[in-house]
Amino acid sequence: MENPNLSSEPAAEGGARNSSSPGTAPATPGEECGCVRLGKCKWFNVAKGWGFLTPNDGGQEVFVHQSVIQMAGFRSLGEQEEVEFECQRTARGLEATRVSGRQGDDCHGSTYRPRINRKTRRMRCYNCGEFANHIASECAIGPQPKRCHRCRSEDHLHADCPQRSAAVTRTSRRSKSIASDEAAEAAEANSAAP
Template sequence: MATEVTATTSSSSVDEKSENVQSEAKDSTLPIDEEIIGMRRGKCKWFNVLKGFGFIVPDDGTQEVFVHQSVIKMGGFRSLGENEAVEFECKKSDKGLEATRVNGPSESECKGSTFKPKPKKRFRKVRCYNCGEFANHLANECSQGSLPKRCHHCKKEDHLVADCPEKPEKAKKSSKSDGDKSLESTSTSNE
């Protein structure tokens, strides 16, 4: 019988402990409605500059707040530095708390992350319709100014590239037709 009594006592003490933990958790966090009202202070826990989002840890110890780069107040590339002090407003969304406005202390701009993603290098060259060169500029940015229409292959003004007599593609086509004639002549001579 003594074992049964201890089992009952231990299960009731477990229930009391879980109730205490739940009540402490309720006391440490404010209701969601109160969290949304007014500006709050916190620090950036982490921010992914490539994907443009991160999380803020409020100074009052409540739930972490999701932050997207579009709500950050700063010029240029918007991001947050790790442990950067911020002021923010938030709202409750389907997935938790989400920042609606983020700025630095005293309504100043955020400093941002020191890491900046490298832009994708553009190696593809385009043809300028003005000078005909394959370069990294278009006709409206051409350094040679406005030029008259001319062939981009031989640079002569009396025809365009489609009708160029010096174009190597025409030479290749004519050599194929010559090759066909030579094959025909060899096949007729063998007979």
């Protein structure tokens, strides 16, 4: 779906453009570019970093990218936020070159922030043995004696844990029996073939 405000078609005869809203007179091309204009943010996508401004003088909507917004930190615009801006005509339509709050102040920005898809990784603290959100050097508990992280016994370490060796032998027996079953089936298949 193509936005009619971003089309590169030439203006209608006489230099007038078709206005998307009836009753508003479009601004002349000289008024649209190169001067400071006032307007409101029609909408802004904080995840993608772009949106559109509606000029107060009733001209064509103006594309705005987050890189031209004057504010500290995460740059965005809130819906219906009043701004002043400068723009230029590009092949795709009008594009803002500078966007700020009224009288050149910083913009307020949107209250929404884009969602960050971060996989949370479970980390084991080798001091307290917990799966937590810290590592041993940042552990709130003081230094602990060496101990098994599986059963927390100070008699042995994780590599020598009797619980671990029982689990390993069960797994290794199971994998050995599966491998021997597969070998027996392969031998039967070879002997049955003429």
